[in-house]
Structure formats: structure tokens, C-alpha cells
Amino acid sequence: xxxxxxxxxGMSRARVIRLRLTDFRSYHGAEVRAGDGPIVLVGPNxxxxxxxxxxxxLLAPGRGLRRAALDQFAARRADGMPARGWAVAATVEGAxxxxxxxxxxxxxxxxxxxxxxxxxxxxxGSAAAFADHVRVVWLTPDMDGLFTGPPADRxxxxxxxxxxxxxxxxxxxxxxxxxxxxRNRLLEEVSTDPRYLDAVEQELAALAVAVAAARLETLRRLxxxxxxxxxxxxxxxxxxxxxxxxxxxEVERALAREPATIVEDQYRDSLRAGRPRDRAAGRTxxxxxxTDFLVGHGPKAIPAAQGSTGEQKALLIGLALAHAxxxxxxAGMAPVMLLDDVVAYLDPVRRAAxxxxxxxxxxxxxxxxxDPAAFAALxxxxxRFTVTPGRIDPAGESEHA
Numbered sequence: 001x002x003x004x005x006x007x008x009x010g011m012s013r014a015r016v017i018r019l020r021l022t023d024f025r026s027y028h029g030a031e032v033r034a035g036d037g038p039i040v041l042v043g044p045n046x047x048x049x050x051x052x053x054x055x056x057x058l059l060a061p062g063r064g065l066r067r068a069a070l071d072q073f074a075a076r077r078a079d080g081m082p083a084r085g086w087a088v089a090a091t092v093e094g095a096x097x098x099x100x101x102x103x104x105x106x107x108x109x110x111x112x113x114x115x116x117x118x119x120x121x122x123x124x125g126s127a128a129a130f131a132d133h134v135r136v137v138w139l140t141p142d143m144d145g146l147f148t149g150p151p152a153d154r155x156x157x158x159x160x161x162x163x164x165x166x167x168x169x170x171x172x173x174x175x176x177x178x179x180x181x182x183r184n185r186l187l188e189e190v191s192t193d194p195r196y197l198d199a200v201e202q203e204l205a206a207l208a209v210a211v212a213a214a215r216l217e218t219l220r221r222l223x224x225x226x227x228x229x230x231x232x233x234x235x236x237x238x239x240x241x242x243x244x245x246x247x248x249x250e251v252e253r254a255l256a257r258e259p260a261t262i263v264e265d266q267y268r269d270s271l272r273a274g275r276p277r278d279r280a281a282g283r284t285x286x287x288x289x290x291t292d293f294l295v296g297h298g299p300k301a302i303p304a305a306q307g308s309t310g311e312q313k314a315l316l317i318g319l320a321l322a323h324a325x326x327x328x329x330x331a332g333m334a335p336v337m338l339l340d341d342v343v344a345y346l347d348p349v350r351r352a353a354x355x356x357x358x359x360x361x362x363x364x365x366x367x368x369x370x371d372p373a374a375f376a377a378l379x380x381x382x383x384r385f386t387v388t389p390g391r392i393d394p395a396g397e398s399e400h401a
Contacts, residue, residue, distance in 0.1 A: 014094035023083035025051035043387030138338035147304035154293035205268035240318030249291030334363030
């Protein structure tokens with residue numbers, strides 16, 4: 001195996017060197033030990049490849065790459081019932097040496113259970129604490145319809161971009177959603193004391209501005225990184241075209257013109273004035289919960305949604321690579337990148353370009369696919385595993401000769 005890639009100067013490299021699963025999805029008990037090179041997981045559809053990537057994605061804040069509910073992670077027992085608990089444990093090697101990160105639900109007989117997180121066996125508040133040791137980004141087939149789907153899908157994608165560089169962003173988004181629900185409930189009550197609405201709207205306005213500002217700052221940095229990448233490249237003929245990115249939303253437009261304190265006051269006044277309209281609609285009709293993430297195909301100067309299916313896929317990969325670079329620069333740590341069934345649908349030119357781009361990122365990469373031939377260009381640099389239901393084994397030498 002060739003030497004592992006080197007991250008950019010001043011950037012550390014975090015690697016998942018051991019992954020253990022207990023009663024997680026299709027695995028009652030499994031362990032993977034990974035080396036320095038790219039990790040390739042090969043197996044038929046439904047074998048459990050995505051489950052392994054999902055387990056790693058739980059080392060990041062949030063609900064993982066499928067956004068699943070906690071009870072969906074539990075493996076099924078022989079009687080068809082879900083296991084009482086599940087666990088993901090990862091040994092991560094990074095700037096602070098080796099550290100054990102663990103998350104899951106303990107089989108303690110308590111019905112209402114929450115996900116627990118630990119670092120070297122010591123409890124921490126949430127997976128946001130893992131960000132000091134590892135950053136994780138991913139690309140999955142579910143994202144292929146991002147540009148043509150509803151704005152809510154693009155907002156979730158955008159918030160995942162922000163969360164990868166700002167581990168507290170998820171908590172702010174969740175608090176914003178709770179405040180919106182509280183306001184909507186108060187509006188439903190005919191005799192609500194206006195002072196209650198004032199208090200909720202004050203909190204809502206502060207959260208709205210904080211969420212919008214974090215999104216704007218991340219996109220500003222992402223756009224700057226894309227521009228720098230174009231300057232370093234010899235031309236714009238990359239197989240993964242550069243993206244233009246912008247936000248379409250009332251609060252975001254205001255933040256581009258005014259200080260945050262003024263925007264907060266303006267939005268709070270807008271909420272107060274809009275109570276009759278929002279009461280009639282049954283929901284809050286303005287705010288960052290309705291913002292759209294606008295992506296364009298840079299070389300063609302068209303909205304991403306107007307590109308062909310192949311152009312959209314290439315654009316999405318280019319955007320993911322640019323985001324991974326941004327995460328590395330902001331965190332000082334090359335992220336672990338998870339690519340679920342991404343390689344198989346690329347032509348040989350784009351496949352080779354993707355592998356080269358991943359090498360340049362300098363972080364650990366986990367990839368899945370059904371066809372081993374799709375990863376032939378990696379040669380001996382990759383560490384290959386064969387995935388079958390409930391099992392993961394090192395591939396035979398003949399499979400990657």
C-alpha cells in the first residue's frame with residue numbers, strides 16, 4: 001500500500017482506525033480495523049454497506065446520513081423484535097492521539113431513552129463534543145434529486161454543511177423549530193395573552209438571526225473557497241463543475257444590508273404585525289425556516305435544476321468536495337468523507353478525477369459499491385472489505401490484485 005495522502009500544511013488528519021457495532025442495524029456484532037488508504041466496502045445491494053457508513057456518520061452532530069429516528073438503529077432479534085439497545089464505538093486517531101468515541105442507547109430497561117455519547121468512557125452532552133477529534137462529511141444517492149426537489153431538502157442539506165463546521169448549529173436549528181411550534185400553538189388560541197406571544201417572538205427572532213447568520217457565513221466561506229480553487233486550476237474544464245451558491249430568504253437579505261441587532265428587531269416587528277395572517281394560515285409565513293439554498297452551474301451560468309442528470313450529479317460531487325476542503329480549513333482537520341454508492345455511476349474520466357480529488361483532500365475516505373471493478377483504479381492504495389448480511393471481512397488478495 002502506498003503512503004497515505006498528506007493534509008494541507010497546518011492541518012491534522014483524523015482516521016477511524018477501529019469501528020465496532022453492537023446490535024446496530026443489520027449487525028449484531030461486527031468490527032472493522034482500517035488502515036491508512038481509502039476504505040472500499042463491496043457487496044450486493046442490501047448487504048449492509050450503507051449501515052456501516054451510517055454508523056460512522058453518527059460521530060458527527062445530528063441524526064446521521066439517513067436522518068433516522070433512534071429506534072430505527074436497533075437490530076432485529078431472532079423473534080423479530082428490536083434489540084433493547086445499540087452501540088457504535090470508534091477508535092479515532094487524530095491530533096490528540098487515539099481516542100475512543102462511543103454513542104448509542106443502553107439496554108437498561110427504560111422505555112423513554114435518549115442517545116448517549118462518551119469520549120474515552122466519560123459521558124459528554126452530545127456528539128457535538130466529538131468535533132474536537134473528528135469531522136465527518138458525506139454524499140449519498142438520496143442527494144441526487146437535491147436541485148430539483150423541494151426547498152426543505154436543500155435547507156437540510158445546507159444545515160448539514162453548516163453543522164460540519166459549526167457543531168452548535170444543529171442545536172440552534174432545533175431551538176428555532178421549537179420556538180416556531182410554540183408560536184403557532186399560541187396563535188391557535190383565541191384568548192392568548194399578547195405578552196406570551198411577545199416573549200416567544202423575541203426568542204424566535206434571536207434564533208432566526210443566529211441561524212441565518214451561520215448559514216450566510218458558511219456560504220460566504222464556501223464561495224470564497226470555490227473561487228480560490230478555480231484560481232489554482234488551469235481552466236474551468238474540470239469533470240466536476242464549480243457551483244455558485246446563494247440564499248433566498250427575507251432574514252438573509254436583511255442581514256446582507258443591516259447589522260444583526262437591527263435585523264432582529266425588524267423580524268420581531270414583522271412577526272408581531274403578521275399575527276393575523278399567520279393565525280389564518282396556521283403557520284409562520286416568514287423566516288429562515290422557509291429559506292431556499294440556490295445552487296447554480298457555474299460554467300454554464302444556469303440554475304443547477306436546469307442541468308442534465310449527469311451535470312447535476314457532477315455538480316453535487318464538486319460541491320461536496322469544496323465543502324470538505326472548507327471543513328478541513330476551518331477545523332484544522334481533514335474530514336472523514338463517506339461516499340455511498342457514488343463511484344459506480346461515474347464514467348472512467350470522472351471516476352479517476354474523483355479519486356485524485358479525494359487524494360488531494362488528505363482525509364480518510366470510506367466508499368461503497370456493488371461492483372469491485374469500479375474501484376480498480378485505486379490499485380493497491382485501497383483497503384477492501386467484502387460485506388455480506390451481518391458480516392464484514394477483508395477481501396481476498398485475488399479480489400484486489
